Amino acid sequence: MTAPGPVVAPVGARTHWEIGGPPTEGAVEVRAPVGVITYEPADMTITVGAGTSFDTLDGVLAEHGQECALDPRSRAATVGGILACGLSGLRRLRHGPVRDHVLEVRFETGDGRLVKGGGQTVKNVTGYDLPRLFVGSLGTIGVLQQATLRCRPRFPRSRWFAGSATDSFRASARLWDGAREAVLFEGVDADVESQGRGLAPLDTPPALPDGPHRGRISVAPGRVGECTAALAGRVRWCAELGVGTVHVAADEADALVHARSVSHAYGGWMLREAGGPSDDDGFGCALPSAALMRRVKDAFDPGWKLNPARLPFARIG
Amino acid sequence: MCFPRSSDEVAAAVGVARRHGRAFVARGSGTGLAGGATPLDDPVVIVTTQMNRVLEIDPQARVAWVEPGVLNLDLSRAVGHLGLHYAPDPSSQQACTIGGNVGTNAGGPHCLADGVTSAHVLAVDVVLADGTATRLGGLEPDSPGYDLRGCFVGSEGTMGIATRIAVRLTPDPPCVATLLCAFDSVEAAATTVSGIIAAGVLPAALEMMDAPITRAVEDFVGAGYPRDAQAVLLAEVDGLEGGVAEQVDAIAEVARANGATLVRVAADDAERALLWKGRKSAFGAIARIAPDYYLHDAVVPRTKLVEVLRRVYEIADAHEVIVMNVFHAGDGNLHPLLVFDQREPGVWDRVHAAGTEILEACLDAGGVLTGEHGVGIEKRDLMPRMFSPDDLDAQARLRDAFDPDGVANPQKVLPRGSRCGELQRVPEGTWI
Structure with a gap:
């Protein structure tokens, strides 16, 4: 399926370079423009070059008391990389997934055309939702040039607590690692205090599991309990309660294989974020509606020049 | 069927x-x-x-x-x-x-x-x-x-x-507050909307109605809207008690700074419900003024609300059409209503001309063609005003990926000529 001629791999900050299938050897690496293009604080929207780091973005927004809750694992990650990977941050429970923050994308397709999708206003249903299509596409349908993001006011207070908060209204995050539950509340001082009553404040946010082999399990939120119980002691894990994401890490590649089989047993799947066995395609499962996804790939990259191996198109379901 | x-x-x-x-x-x-x-x-x-x-x-x-x-x-x-x-x-x-x-x-x-x-x-x-x-x-x-x-x-x-x-x-949020603010000009109300967002307040809802629609709603529902206001804002904030109280204060402050003639917080759920009933009955209330209306839907950046609304009234005046505005002001989503009686000869032409000009004014201000109603047939042929031939071609290809034979609701959303293979981009003056 890959066309003769060079294959192109868009590159951000390489903070998640191992996500998905391995990049094609000899691929031409391309980078996106860096910097803020327009920022109108009173509109709560910002347009940046896709090569802009989250750290820069967050700094600019902070000057006006705003933020965009992309929350990448590394602040060095670029906006283009965050959107292409589509990995949502820890505050997804309240702030929504990455795809809900993107208003407009401009990207170069595989056949070299600059395409705009979406619009720069906070509300828009004009035409098909290319921003959502782009998020999580792993650089297989286009090289992102710039993106317009929705911002929001930064909360005056943000605090982690240890303890269970099942019924708390609009908790920003709830993490569970099998031993402890931690909850993040954001809001005005009085509300954060009242929500944290009876819970022990934490000085530092809980750390996500780390290690040379890392993955991210996606299961229905109602199945997190049984899924994490089945992970047993083979991997270190931390679950986002109410969301269904389980972060797993291990010292051995085999443990990641185990975690993936557990995810399948509970109706989910696991995306490899780092490490894993050398033959891992990153997904370990066939794409749903694979024929349709191939046609989508064809539509934007007829010559299959863009990261042809990042998504498991070849895997048979 | x-x-x-x-x-x-x-x-x-x-x-x-x-x-x-x-x-x-x-x-x-x-x-x-x-x-x-x-x-x-x-x-x-x-x-x-x-x-x-x-x-x-x-x-x-x-x-x-x-x-x-x-x-x-x-x-x-x-x-x-x-x-x-x-x-x-x-x-x-x-x-x-x-x-x-x-x-x-x-x-x-x-x-x-x-x-x-x-x-x-x-x-x-x-x-x-x-x-x-x-x-x-x-x-x-x-x-x-x-x-x-x-x-x-x-x-x-x-x-x-x-x-x-x-x-x-x-x-459901544990705490909800609904504010009614009245102004003696549309501009003051629109400036208040921009001011609320700029002040870092993100209400659950922020709706605006101008004088003609407010009076029509009041005659229809009796929701307690002031008949003499030139514009009213309906703002709702929800969440926990502390945050709601702070946001109510912030909104009231911005409204007063912009000359609000009334700032009232709904006393109870019954009053809240009545205010919302009024807002949601707006389209029905129009029947009291004229038998027909054409409801538009476009979005502009919130910082452009004042200037775009001014243009909307100018355009309606120029085409001798009655316009009323009732809309989701907080996200810049305009819904100009062109109100008319279709028995009047030639009125459709004026309504269409005014509507198209209004949409173009929104696009010129950095806006988009539709915020929530969709493109359908209505705005299909305006799509090239917002998207380039390559943009439209990409959308057409995505559609074809889902529906290669073009049998699912054809002739909607994308204008004829969206695919690059179709005849288009013929320079002006070319004989074909």
Whole structure:
């Protein structure tokens, strides 16, 4: 399926370079423009070059008391990389997934055309939702040039607590690692205090599991309990309660294989974020509606020049 | 026209259409305003109103599986006793279906903080244009590969027909406050809207009505709106007590700084409900003024509200059309209503001319063609004003990926000539 001629791999900050299938050897690496293009604080929207780091973005927004809750694992990650990977941050429970923050994308397709999708206003249903299509596409349908993001006011207070908060209204995050539950509340001082009553404040946010082999399990939120119980002691894990994401890490590649089989047993799947066995395609499962996804790939990259191996198109379901 | 009762029957209907070389059009309650569900050239019309069961409610996971014909308000009523609701609340929520909401990616007043339909749909079981059934998205937070669910929502029936939809339910806020602010000019109200957003307040809803519509609503419903105001704002904030109190104060302060003649917080739920009833009855109230109206839908950056509204009134004046504005001010989503009597000779031409000019003024201010109603037929031919030939070609290719034979609701959303292969971009003056 890959066309003769060079294959192109868009590159951000390489903070998640191992996500998905391995990049094609000899691929031409391309980078996106860096910097803020327009920022109108009173509109709560910002347009940046896709090569802009989250750290820069967050700094600019902070000057006006705003933020965009992309929350990448590394602040060095670029906006283009965050959107292409589509990995949502820890505050997804309240702030929504990455795809809900993107208003407009401009990207170069595989056949070299600059395409705009979406619009720069906070509300828009004009035409098909290319921003959502782009998020999580792993650089297989286009090289992102710039993106317009929705911002929001930064909360005056943000605090982690240890303890269970099942019924708390609009908790920003709830993490569970099998031993402890931690909850993040954001809001005005009085509300954060009242929500944290009876819970022990934490000085530092809980750390996500780390290690040379890392993955991210996606299961229905109602199945997190049984899924994490089945992970047993083979991997270190931390679950986002109410969301269904389980972060797993291990010292051995085999443990990641185990975690993936557990995810399948509970109706989910696991995306490899780092490490894993050398033959891992990153997904370990066939794409749903694979024929349709191939046609989508064809539509934007007829010559299959863009990261042809990042998504498991070849895997048979 | 057929009224299937199951996914299998939808697939069968699509199969029949295809065997007879017909296109098919999905249709819910028919409340859409852009003509997305209007049958053109004798297609098979697949009406989903008989598929109206709430199939499953999971209060722990805050998810409901519904059939596409479930009415928007019926879903919120079905989960109300659990302290949950379905957030997108179009003005037509008593009549419009969830399937139709998915088709248009519908909005509503409370989408300012909560987002439009796409943020509330987790999974969609669909019958694709070739008659096969598949699930897009899922209850797990992420699905492998492309976000086809995200593509499908808002595709106005051009990518297939939804037969089961998993929606996210939103917990009712513990504390809600609704403010009514009145102003002696539209500009003061619009400046207040921009000021509220600029002050870092993100209300749950922020609605504006100008004088003619406020009076019409008041005559119709008696909701307690001031008849002498030139514009009113209805602002709602929700959440926890402390945050709500701070936001109420902040909004009141901005309103007063912009010369508000009235700032009133609804005393109880009954008053709140009455104010909202007034707002949501606005379109019905128009009948008291003239028999016909043309409702527009466009979005502008919130910082451009004042100047665009000024243009809207100028344009209506120039075309001698009555315009009324009732809209989702907080997200810059304008709904100019052109009010007229179609028995008046030549009025349609003036209404159309004014409408097109208004849309162009919105685009010129950095806005977009539609915020929640969709493109349908109405705005199809204006798409080139917002998108380049390459943009439109990309959208056409995406549509073709879902529907290679062009049988799912053809002639909607994208104008003829969107595909680069089609005849287009012929220089002016060329003889063909």
